[in-house]
Amino acid sequence: MRIGIIGRGEILLECAERIYSLGHDIPVVITAKEAPEYKVTRKDYKLFAERVGALFAQTAKIDDDDIYNILERCQPLDIAISINYSGVISERVISYFKLGILNAHGGDLPRFRGNACQSWALLNGEEKIALCVHKMIGGELDSGNILAKEFMHVNINTRIGQVYEWIAIITPDLMIKVIRLIEKDHFFIGEAQSKDPKDALRCYPRDSSDGRIDWNCTSVDVLRLINASSEPFAGAFAEYEGQKIIIWRAELINDEEKFFAVPGQVLKIGTDFIEVSCKDGKIKILEVEYQGIRAPPNKFIQSIRKRLK
Numbered sequence: 360m361r362i363g364i365i366g367r368g369e370i371l372l373e374c375a376e377r378i379y380s381l382g383h384d385i386p387v388v389i390t391a392k393e394a395p396e397y398k399v400t401r402k403d404y405k406l407f408a409e410r411v412g413a414l415f416a417q418t419a420k421i422d423d424d425d426i427y428n429i430l431e432r433c434q435p436l437d438i439a440i441s442i443n444y445s446g447v448i449s450e451r452v453i454s455y456f457k458l459g460i461l462n463a464h465g466g467d468l469p470r471f472r473g474n475a476c477q478s479w480a481l482l483n484g485e486e487k488i489a490l491c492v493h494k495m496i497g498g499e500l501d502s503g504n505i506l507a508k509e510f511m512h513v514n515i516n517t518r519i520g521q522v523y524e525w526i527a528i529i530t531p532d533l534m535i536k537v538i539r540l541i542e543k544d545h546f547f548i549g550e551a552q553s554k555d556p557k558d559a560l561r562c563y564p565r566d567s568s569d570g571r572i573d574w575n576c577t578s579v580d581v582l583r584l585i586n587a588s589s590e591p592f593a594g595a596f597a598e599y600e601g602q603k604i605i606i607w608r609a610e611l612i613n614d615e616e617k618f619f620a621v622p623g624q625v626l627k628i629g630t631d632f633i634e635v636s637c638k639d640g641k642i643k644i645l646e647v648e649y650q651g652i653r654a655p656p657n658k659f660i661q662s663i664r665k666r667l668k
Contacts, residue, residue: 360542363430363439363456364388364413365421369399370463370530371442372407377531378440378538379411386433388413389421391445396591422449430455438541440534441495450497458545460495461506461537463530465522466562468493468508469553472501473562477522480513481587484579487512488522490529492537493552500561505550506537515582516610520590567593574623574667578611578640585609585642594648597623597667599660604667605648612641623667631655635667 361384364375379385388408393400401417408415414429421444430436430452438458441448453460466476467489480488487510494503511525540547553559570588572581572595585606588595594605612634620626620636627634633656634641647656 360384360437360538361386361433361435362538363433363436363460364404365390365439365441365448365460366444367391367393367399367404368397368443370527371440372399372403373527374440374442374463374531374534375407377535381535383538385411385413386436387416387429387439389416389418389426389429389444391417391419394443419445421446421452426452427455438538440538442530447498447500448495453495453497458541461492461534462495462501462503463534464491464493464501465489465526466491466501467510468501468505469558470560471562472559474564476562477526478519478565478587478592479562481517481519481522482580482583484515484583485513490526490533492533502552502554504548505552506540506547507533507549509533515579516586518586518589518608519592523591570595572597572606572667574636575638578637578642581637582609582611582642599649599665599667602650604659606644606646607648607653608646609642609644612643614641616641621666625660625663625665625667628657628661628663631657633657633660 362378364385367390375385388404390401390404405415414433416426416429436456439456439460441460442463466472468491471480477488490509491505492507493505496503509529511522570593572584585595589607594607596603596605622636622638624636625633626636626641632643632645634643644656649659
């Protein structure tokens, strides 16, 4: 098949490499500026395009005469795969691909449409996170028939980096599976996605400032924020002695102690940990970053009279 590549990031490039290794032609590669957490850049996509003999374009605006001309020059095109492209893809762009465009989406469609779905799922206390491959509908967000779906079971201790590792492993396999199904049956449909707005849950983007901890929240919510903000993101954070302290790893404490303390107060200092009060309980903080040094928190905090704000 003649398969186009549209998007950004390590996972899409791995999919492209796998597709090419299976003997498919890749006539066109379209990418955009990488996000700060991406390890793969525009340069990597350009080098890949040169190696496989594909036309290359970098743009944040895919609906453009230059892109239309490139897609016209690449005809015929059977299908494209798209992951993490920076904009919504129009029906006109999709029309250049005979069998449409496949999107890999890290959310349980039709719920969890949009951005940062995995982080929002952890924050919301979901029991599982889905990876879906679906057919795109031009101008719409994460709609279209679902061709394949896999689940990762998560809990209060699951960190966002673990979810991303799972997605990185499963996405190429799931995308190859769908391409093979479409090769056998061009009209294959796994599951028709609901078009009822009541079934959809829109997730909006998050940024590093959203990682600020409010110690007046429950200990469960504080831990969820820490885990949803950890690597590859900037980390959940508070203020200590007037400076930012990033909290990378923590866990709940269920010691049933009755106590009075100000939210954010240091309650205990142990070997390689501290305990901090929340609205309804405590969390144990295991790893922080402070003044550019990453270490157990007792390296920096040595008094129960101290506060995290």
